[in-house]
Every structure is written in structure tokens, then in C-alpha cells.
Amino acid sequence: MATKTYCEMISRSQPGPGDGGNTGSWRVKRPIIDYDKCIPAKTKKRACFTCWLLCPDCVVSKTIPPAINLDYCKGCGICAEECPAGAIEMVDEASQTGKEK
Amino acid sequence: MAEKTTILNLTEEEFVHSGNRACTGCGLSIVYRIGLKALGKNSVLVVPPSCLTVLQGLYPVASTKLPCVNVTFASTAAAATGVRSAMMALGKDDVNVVAWAGDGGTSDIGIQALSGACERGDNIIYICYDNEAYMNTGVQRSGTTPQGVLTTTTPIKGKLQVKKDVPAIIAAHGIPYVATASAAFPLDFYDKVKKATTIHGPKYIHVHTPCPPGWGFDTRYTIKVGKLAVETGLFDLYEIENGSFSLSAPSQRLVGKKRPPVSDYFAAQGRFKSLDTDMVNTIQQQVDAKWAA
Amino acid sequence: MHIIESGNVAAATGVKLSRVQVIAAYPITPQTPLTEKLSEFVESEQLTAQYIPVESEHSAMAVCIAASTAGTRAFTATSANGLLYMNEQLHWAVGARLPIVTCVVNRGIGAPWTVWNDQQDSMAQRDVGWIQLYASDHQQIIDSVIKAFRLAQTVSIPVMVCYDGYLLSHTYMPFDLPEQSEVDAFLPPFVPKHFLDPENPGNFNTVTLPDVRPGVDGTMRPGYIEIRHNLHQDLRAALDSYAEIDREFEQRFGRGGSPFVEQYRCDDARFVAVAVGSLSYQLRDVIDTMREDGIAIGVMGVQMYRPFPDQAVASALAGKECVIVFEKALSYGNQGPLYSDIKSTLYRMDDRPIIHNYILGLGGREIKTQQLLDALTESCARPAAIEDTPRWIGLKLQEEHHG
Numbered sequence: 127m128a129t130k131t132y133c134e135m136i137s138r139s140q141p142g143p144g145d146g147g148n149t150g151s152w153r154v155k156r157p158i159i160d161y162d163k164c165i166p167a168k169t170k171k172r173a174c175f176t177c178w179l180l181c182p183d184c185v186v187s188k189t190i191p192p193a194i195n196l197d198y199c200k201g202c203g204i205c206a207e208e209c210p211a212g213a214i215e216m217v218d219e220a221s222q223t224g225k226e227k
Numbered sequence: 228m229a230e231k232t233t234i235l236n237l238t239e240e241e242f243v244h245s246g247n248r249a250c251t252g253c254g255l256s257i258v259y260r261i262g263l264k265a266l267g268k269n270s271v272l273v274v275p276p277s278c279l280t281v282l283q284g285l286y287p288v289a290s291t292k293l294p295c296v297n298v299t300f301a302s303t304a305a306a307a308t309g310v311r312s313a314m315m316a317l318g319k320d321d322v323n324v325v326a327w328a329g330d331g332g333t334s335d336i337g338i339q340a341l342s343g344a345c346e347r348g349d350n351i352i353y354i355c356y357d358n359e360a361y362m363n364t365g366v367q368r369s370g371t372t373p374q375g376v377l378t379t380t381t382p383i384k385g386k387l388q389v390k391k392d393v394p395a396i397i398a399a400h401g402i403p404y405v406a407t408a409s410a411a412f413p414l415d416f417y418d419k420v421k422k423a424t425t426i427h428g429p430k431y432i433h434v435h436t437p438c439p440p441g442w443g444f445d446t447r448y449t450i451k452v453g454k455l456a457v458e459t460g461l462f463d464l465y466e467i468e469n470g471s472f473s474l475s476a477p478s479q480r481l482v483g484k485k486r487p488p489v490s491d492y493f494a495a496q497g498r499f500k501s502l503d504t505d506m507v508n509t510i511q512q513q514v515d516a517k518w519a520a
Numbered sequence: 521m522h523i524i525e526s527g528n529v530a531a532a533t534g535v536k537l538s539r540v541q542v543i544a545a546y547p548i549t550p551q552t553p554l555t556e557k558l559s560e561f562v563e564s565e566q567l568t569a570q571y572i573p574v575e576s577e578h579s580a581m582a583v584c585i586a587a588s589t590a591g592t593r594a595f596t597a598t599s600a601n602g603l604l605y606m607n608e609q610l611h612w613a614v615g616a617r618l619p620i621v622t623c624v625v626n627r628g629i630g631a632p633w634t635v636w637n638d639q640q641d642s643m644a645q646r647d648v649g650w651i652q653l654y655a656s657d658h659q660q661i662i663d664s665v666i667k668a669f670r671l672a673q674t675v676s677i678p679v680m681v682c683y684d685g686y687l688l689s690h691t692y693m694p695f696d697l698p699e700q701s702e703v704d705a706f707l708p709p710f711v712p713k714h715f716l717d718p719e720n721p722g723n724f725n726t727v728t729l730p731d732v733r734p735g736v737d738g739t740m741r742p743g744y745i746e747i748r749h750n751l752h753q754d755l756r757a758a759l760d761s762y763a764e765i766d767r768e769f770e771q772r773f774g775r776g777g778s779p780f781v782e783q784y785r786c787d788d789a790r791f792v793a794v795a796v797g798s799l800s801y802q803l804r805d806v807i808d809t810m811r812e813d814g815i816a817i818g819v820m821g822v823q824m825y826r827p828f829p830d831q832a833v834a835s836a837l838a839g840k841e842c843v844i845v846f847e848k849a850l851s852y853g854n855q856g857p858l859y860s861d862i863k864s865t866l867y868r869m870d871d872r873p874i875i876h877n878y879i880l881g882l883g884g885r886e887i888k889t890q891q892l893l894d895a896l897t898e899s900c901a902r903p904a905a906i907e908d909t910p911r912w913i914g915l916k917l918q919e920e921h922h923g
């Protein structure tokens with residue numbers, strides 16, 4: 127008997143980004159970091175990173191200065207609300223479309 | 228006692244992918260992301276139906292970078308036991324076996340299996356993220372929904388009964404580690420999960436997890452609302468390690484201090500709209516009495 | 521080596537010989553002695569396995585599901601309401617394609633409570649997608665358990681080994697004990713294709729969409745219906761695989777050769793009685809008596825009920841005048857489940873036999889050989905009569921029994 131291959135299909139998913147698509151398109155408001163106010167940007171030292179810690183969607187980098195991946199940022203505004211330096215502003219997405227970063 | 232983790236020394240390695248299906252500003256996304264950092268790569272997850280099922284992705288894409296088995300609603304803790312026994316049979320006992328379930332999956336349908344695993348002393352970590360309702364199915368009441376909360380099954384009067392104290396029920400099993408935590412204090416949560424990985428036997432962590440659409444607040448206030456729950460003295464952060472109780476720093480700080488009124492917390496959310504002043508006063512008195520004790 | 525032991529001990533011994541790695545079970549009559557024996561094997565270190573004394577059958581199957589997903593050989597056993605309590609988990613185990621083996625010690629279902637034998641419990645699970653084997657004596661119990669593990673891991677589908685409560689589980693009979701070395705040669709260790717592996721993380725049993733969807737590597741992956749179609753195809757193919765496994769078992773152990781149906785004096789028979797489990801052996805005595813009276817009758821025991829071995833059934837019944845199906849289970853409001861299945865198998869024949877259905881023995885009602893003889897005599901005398909509803913054997917419907 128030819129050996130049959132069994133179980134060629136099970137629901138086993140592989141890790142990868144963007145299961146929900148480019149969730150950046152969900153955004154109504156866009157976070158913009160003012161590097162003149164942002165502590166690590168200003169001091170050039172590893173400091174603060176509150177926005178990185180609290181971002182629900184892992185889209186802020188822990189870098190000097192911190193950067194936001196707008197492909198996936200959902201625009202919740204938690205980073206802006208919690209930034210101790212008031213360095214992040216949420217601006218209307220509509221006013222930004224077309225503009226570079 | 229282990230060093231407290233700080234933002235600066237917290238690992239940059241991520242175990243959750245961006246672009247997942249969780250709502251904007253989801254508190255679960257925060258605790259999941261931070262919790263997986265604490266667990267690390269050598270972990271196996273067990274997840275029942277919940278918002279986490281959706282966050283984790285739809286076949287064939289997973290938003291979690293750790294191995295995970297999705298299981299039936301009532302079976303989470305028993306399935307974790309199953310993974311653990313397999314790891315023992317295979318001699319891979321250094322793996323963290325971790326159940327992640329919602330409050331409904333824990334306090335209601337899954338409590339029998341959880342109680343069984345605790346009583347048997349199974350070597351698992353069980354994390355209950357408490358968003359205080361069945362969110363995945365559209366905000367129905369659960370055992371841990373607080374009194375007065377409007378849900379789709381308590382639509383007019385709000386929930387009549389008080390919140391079920393699940394950590395106390397689990398602590399009554401005499402397991403080595405029970406802790407509460409909050410999405411608003413992610414580093415405290417991180418340290419608790421980390422500690423749980425070092426303890427043998429059942430570990431239970433109950434993490435309070437604000438949910439913008441379910442609780443009725445703007446997505447930017449997830450941390451603010453979570454903090455208010457702790458700072459008003461409504462949701463206390465503590466550990467019970469081998470039977471000995473200790474308040475964690477965010478709650479310990481409140482001892483002997485004047486706390487903001489619970490009405491601040493209620494006013495920040497739509498779900499408490501039906502609470503009248505009498506009820507708010509009663510709850511305030513209960514909280515004051517608890518803190519006076 | 522021959523030993524004399526109960527059916528439950530035969531099952532437990534088969535499990536031990538199969539080197540199961542994780543056992544989870546919850547006691548229920550008449551499965552209990554099987555569970556107790558397994559805990560004894562583990563505590564006395566005759567068997568190296570994890571034994572989890574779970575708090576429910578739902579959890580028993582949860583442990584098996586998770587342990588199997590993690591890559592170990594897992595076993596549980598139950599009866600009646602315990603099996604029903606697992607129902608959601610039975611579906612889950614097969615949808616996840618896990619090679620779990622479960623013994624079902626057949627018992628009637630409440631309400632009202634009954635602890636005695638019939639086959640309603642496992643028959644009610646016929647549509648979940650598990651493979652179902654039925655044993656008719658102690659030798660078949662132990663052999664079926666060993667073959668079940670081999671079959672389950674060959675086809676990635678869980679297997680139920682069913683046997684009659686009390687009639688087999690609690691009676692003592694001699695049976696041959698296979699050598700461990702022979703079982704080891706027959707049943708290689710379970711090596712899963714995918715398992716819960718931190719080095720190669722996968723997310724199992726993820727929510728799956730109605731339609732196909734590309735994976736992270738860009739290749740198209742199946743939707744729910746394709747996955748379920750694949751299960752069905754594999755179940756159909758499992759018939760061939762089981763025939764082969766049975767052949768290999770026969771070569772090694774000298775027993776087997778009739779994996780699907782066991783025929784007794786059927787060759788020249790005009791009439792064939794059909795039953796599942798120990799009843800098929802009880803019927804052999806009746807057939808012998810009738811043969812003495814010159815009636816050309818045989819008996820067919822059905823040993824695999826799902827996937828339904830329709831070809832084996834069809835070739836066993838082709839050309840017969842009348843087939844008489846005895847069942848200790850009922851699809852309430854319709855007819856016996858096996859009767860329905862056999863009827864649909866016969867449908868494709870031009871010259872199909874007439875078929876009768878008898879319901880008997882529910883909730884442990886004693887089945888008397890004389891009753892079987894009477895029923896068969898009646899059916900053989902009037903083979904052409906077909907009735908829409910099954911006939912019942914042994915009902916005592918006097919006035920005082922009502923209300």
C-alpha cells in the first residue's frame with residue numbers, strides 16, 4: 127500500500143507581524159514627538175522611555191531619540207497622555223496625510 | 228529580594244507582534260506584552276477563548292512569538308497541567324507553563340479546573356487578566372464585574388452583586404504564590420511574573436486590565452484609569468508568598484495617606500453611569516473601612 | 521503468557537504495555553477499576569508515566585489534549601455521563617488531530633441514573649470524528665488498546681476503545697498477555713510532526729476563517745472547511761491503515777484478521793444477526809442452536825464503528841436474505857444507529873437484504889438467550905416484513921409498571 131500522508135492540515139499559526147493588517151490605518155490621531163522636549167532626545171542619554179514601556183502595540187523604539195512605527199501605531203494616545211515631558215502631541219490624522227512622517 | 232526592574236533595564240526583546248487585532252489602547256495588550264517579556268522565550272502558553280484569542284491572531288498568522296495552545300473555555304488550568312506533565316515526561320522541566328485567561332474564563336467557567344490544579348499543586352503559572360466583563364462576546368457581566376457596572380446583560384440597573392474576590396479564593400488553596408497587579412504598573416507586574424517563574428507549584432497572578440470600549444473611556448486614559456483604581460483604594464496590589472501577605476509599593480504608598488475619592492474613578496468611565504450618590508457613598512465607606520483595618 | 525483477569529485490568533495492561541506517558545482520569549462506574557489499576561502501575565513504578573488525578577472528565581481530556589499537543593502519548597478512560605461531560609473536549613481533540621486513546625466502558629446514561637451496561641454513551645458520540653473500536657472479549661480489549669495507539673499516531677486521529685461495562689469490565693476471563701518487547705517492536709514511540717516547542721513556536725488551534733488565507737510565507741493556507749474536509753478524508757483512509765495495522769499485529773501476535781467485522785457461520789448463511797461488543801458473542805450460541813434446527817444463520821460482530829467500514833459490511837451482507845440488527849442504543853425518535861448505518865450501506869446494492877432492528881438491554885436489562893432465539897426465529901420466519909420503528913425485546917409493560 128502506498129503510504130498516505132495524514133494530517134496535512136491543522137490550524138497551527140506561525141508568528142508574524144500585521145495579522146490585523148496595517149493597523150496604522152485605524153488611527154484617527156497621530157502621535158508626534160517633539161524632540162526638543164523629549165528627555166532622551168534632548169539629553170542624548172538613555173532615560174525616560176515611558177512611551178516605549180506603555181505602548182500597547184510595541185511600536186515605539188527604545189532608542190535615542192525614540193521613534194514610532196506609524197505602519198502599526200493605532201493612535202491610542204497613551205504615550206502622549208503619559209509622557210512626563212509633555213513631548214508627544216496627538217494631531218488629527220487628516221491634517222497629516224500626505225505629509226512626510 | 229530580587230532587584231526591582233526599571234524601564235532602563237527592562238528587556239527590549241518583544242514577544243508580541245505589532246499589527247495585531249486588539250483594540251486601540253487595550254490594557255490587555257500592555258500586560259501581555261510586559262508579561263511575556265518576564266516569561267521569556269522558554270515558555271509555553273495556554274489560552275482559552277477571550278480577547279486574547281483575537282489578539283493572538285487568526286490562522287495562519289500568530290501575533291505571539293511563543294508556542295501556544297488554544298483550549299476550550301473551561302479547561303485552561305487543566306490544559307496547563309497537561310503541558311506540564313508532558314514536559315515532565317519529556318524531561319524538559321525548565322519550561323515555564325503559563326495559562327493566560329480572562330476574568331470570565333477564570334472566575335466563572337474555568338474556576339473548577341483552576342481549583343483542581345491548585346489543590347493538586349501543579350507546577351504552573353496562571354495569569355488572569357481582569358477586564359471585569361466578558362469583552363470578547365460584547366461586554367456581558369462576569370463574576371468579577373464590580374457592583375453597579377453597566378454591561379450588556381446588566382443594561383439598566385448595573386450589576387447588583389459585588390465583585391468576586393478570585394485571588395482570595397485561590398489563596399485559600401494554600402498555594403505558594405498569589406499576587407495582584409495592574410496594567411497601570413507594568414514593572415510591578417513584570418517583577419511578579421518574573422518571581423512566579425522561580426517558584427515551584429501553582430502560581431496565580433490577577434492583573435487588573437482597563438478596557439477602553441468595555442469600560443467607556445477614551446483610549447488615551449488606559450493607564451490613568453488603571454492607576455485610579457489602585458490609588459482610590461478599590462483595587463489593591465499585593466503578594467501572598469507562602470501565606471505571608473504584603474502590600475506592593477503602589478498600594479503600600481497609600482497607607483496613612485489621603486486617597487482620591489472613588490467617585491473620581493467612577494466619573495472617569497461610562498460604565499458607572501447608573502451609580503447614584505447613595506451607592507457611591509456606600510462604596511466609599513466600604514473602601515475607607517477596608518483601609519482603616 | 522495466559523492470565524485470567526478482568527476486562528478493566530486487560531485494558532490497563534494494554535495501556536501499560538503501550539508505554540503511555542501521561543494519564544489523566546476521573547472515576548466513574550464501571551471504568552473505576554481501570555483507573556485504579558493504572559494509578560497502581562504508576563505508583564509501584566511498573567509504568568513510568570505522569571498520572572493526573574483530575575477533578576473532572578472535562579479536565580481529564582484537557583490534560584490529554586495539552587499533553588498530546590506537547591508531544592506525549594496520552595490516555596484517559598471513562599463511562600456514560602463522564603464521556604458526555606467530555607463532549608466538547610472530544611471534538612477539540614479530533615479537530616486538533618491528536619492521537620489520544622480513550623477507553624469507554626459502556627454504560628447507560630441518566631436520567632434516570634443507571635450504572636448498568638448499554639452502549640448509548642459511545643454511540644451518542646459517533647459523529648465527533650473519533651475512531652471507534654469495540655471489543656467483544658478480554659483478548660480483544662487488550663489487543664485493541666495496543667492497536668489503537670498505533671492507529672491513532674499513524675493517522676493523527678484519536679481512538680475510542682469501547683467495551684461493555686460489567687459484562688466485560690468486571691468479568692474474569694483468560695487472555696494472552698503480549699510480550700513487552702513485541703509490543704515495543706509493534707508500537708514505536710510517538711514522534712509528532714508539530715508540538716509545543718519554544719525553539720519552533722507555533723500557535724495551535726487558532727481561530728480559523730471561513731475562507732483560505734495566506735500565511736506569513738505567502739503560501740495560501742486552508743480555511744476551516746478544508747481542515748475539516750481533510751479530517752474526513754483521513755478518517756476514510758484510516759480504514760486501509762487499520763487493515764494494515766491489523767495484519768501486522770496478526771503476523772506478530774497471531775491474532776487478528778478481521779479488523780472491521782467478525783463473521784461467525786456467515787458463509788452459507790441466508791440470515792445474519794448483527795451486534796456490537798459482547799452481545800455478538802452471546803448471539804453465537806443462539807446461532808449454533810438455530811443451525812442445529814437447520815436454519816442457515818450466522819452472526820456478524822461490528823468491531824469498528826467509526827469510520828464506518830461500509831465495504832466490509834457490504835461484502836459480508838451481500839446476497840443475504842435478511843439482516844437482523846440488535847442494538848443496545850437508540851437514536852431516540854428514530855431507530856438504532858447501527859441499523860441506520862447498515863441500511864444506508866445496503867442501499868447501493870441491487871439485490872439488497874431485508875433488514876430488521878431490535879432494541880434491547882438498555883440500562884442493563886438482562887438479555888436472555890431465549891429472547892434472542894425467539895426474535896431471530898420470528899425474523900427468519902417472516903423476513904419480508906419491514907417495520908418503520910424498531911422492535912423491542914424484553915419490555916415488561918404491565919399496568920403496574922407505569923407512572
Ligand SMILES: Cc1ncc(C[n+]2csc(CCOP(=O)(O)OP(=O)(O)O)c2C)c(N)n1
Binds near residue numbers: 277358362363364
Ligand atoms: C463553553 C463556551 N461557552 C461560551 C463561550 C463563548 N465565549 C467566548 S469568549 C467569552 C468571554 C470571555 O470573557 P473573559 O474570560 O472575561 O475574557 P475577555 O473576552 O474579557 O478578554 C465567552 C462567553 C465559549 N467559547 N465556550
Ligand code: SF4
Binds near residue numbers: 164173209
Ligand atoms: S515619554 Fe516623552 S520624554 Fe519620555 S522618551 Fe517618550 S517622548 Fe521622550
Ligand code: SF4
Binds near residue numbers: 185
Ligand atoms: S499612540 Fe498608542 S500605539 Fe501609537 S505610539 Fe502612542 S502608545 Fe503606541
Ligand code: SF4
Binds near residue numbers: 250252256437
Ligand atoms: S475589548 Fe477591551 S480587552 Fe478586549 S481587545 Fe478590546 S480593549 Fe482589549
Ligand SMILES: [Mg+2]
Binds near residue numbers: 358359361
Ligand atoms: Mg474579561
